[in-house]
Amino acid sequence: MLGYNYQEYLKNSKVYSQRYSFFVDKLINLIPGDLLDVGAGYGFFSQKVLKESKFHVTSLEPYLGVECIDKGSRVKVVRQNFRHFVSENTKVFDVVAFLDVLEHFPNPSWVLDKAYSVTNDKGYVFIQLPNYKSLMSRLCKEWAWWMPKDHYYHFSVKSIRKLLEAHNYKVVSLHTTETFDEFKKNLDGNFESISTLLRKPIKAFTIGPFFLVYTLLQPVIHRFGMGGLIQLIAQKKMILSFVMITKKCGGCGG
Template sequence: MKHVKAFCFQCRAPVTKLIKRLDLANILECDVCKIAFIQPTYSGKVKLPYNFRLYNLNYEKHANRLYPLIRTINSFISKGKLLDIGAGYGLFASLINKRGADFDISVIEPTQNPKYIKGLNINNYKTTFERFKTNIKYDIITLFDVIEHLADPNAQVLKIKKLLNNKAKLVIQTPNYNSLMAKVCKNWSWWMPEDHKFLFGPMSLSNFLTEKGFKILYIQTYEDLADFKKNLDGNFINIKNIFLRRLSKYLFYVPFFIFYSVLRPFLWKLGLGGLIFLIAENNE
């Protein structure tokens, strides 16, 4: 079925390929750039799933996920001016501030209260990146789970490029709509049509940044096992009989996770992890 709903922000081709229907949105894909466009099919406001109390209950889980990424970042750059766009509750900024790197850190966060940076020597700008103005040049800009929220990624990445010094680093984490999770989970939570506008795969994100004059230094895909299982649980919610639901889960999970545990490193290298983590270099 063809749907002309949008034009690709990257190549300007009409986006007509329907790849998935959700309760709240249709997912379209640019045939040229392989970028997914999330087209809501609902009207009105939908409550967003952000809650600091619940997030903080899983502090160790979130922190342990970030520590390896911070070590990877520090292997490429460990000092200079850092701008974290869309800081959320400020966890990443607080952790990289405490892990021995010599960064002068600023964060931009328009809606959430970045509570984790309270008492730290970190500048906090309560505004959107679209409205953010500065004459400062940065040595590293980070976007953790942000690019998929931007109304115009093309314009905002070009703005980011202007804020970066030559050879400065751009760090992006974003959901991978080409992931195994997205393929096998009926209700993959990171489609999030309430708040996401676009999604990338590893290749489409790399190509998008390369065309903007960035050099890709590092890219990986990964996911948390607990997140994968939680998403898979949604495949069984329509089985009302508790015994049948538990039996179905057992018959599926045992062979699946044996397969997954053995092949996970290869799946991630093949670009099938649920999240993309990328480090690029600005080449003026």
């Protein structure tokens, strides 16, 4: 995460817009319906969905101020946490979004079960979360997304796919990504233990060449699931139950 401070968030709005385009592009190609944005934060994604698609948006955020949502907007803001919301809600949604959210829940399995119950048949979940098996998490001692006080769980491409399949979702689109800002923030963390006097010349000498190599290899890194951020879209699978009727014909002349 780039920070919970609203002013800091605004400074990085281009980064967030770039991230969320992956999901909004998918919405544009779907039949318009209802989207639930869980843990909407400042409401940036909710507002972007409203502006760039024809979806109706419910923004679920118990703590932050959803300042990015325009006053008078058609976004419905609900001041509840997910647990309270699903216990009272009777509405079903076509899309449920967990962007930088699922890792904050102590029981992600329960969350996905509840998400399944509030989505329409063949509905979707949108998920964005850190990739703990990314290249930068392996190279950087102070990886920015560890956040042990905030993140209960960390996922890899393999583990999040396995979890979704266990809860009757089919992953229809998945990739890993990382912006320059996120890359630089992680790399900068490696220099914190170096004395201030030496830090600048060492950074100047190492970051440039490393960045060049990383940029050239980035498409390969992301393709093999080693980017810092996982973005995925999964579709709800229907659970079919079959009742087997056995006819016993002994002595019935059949």
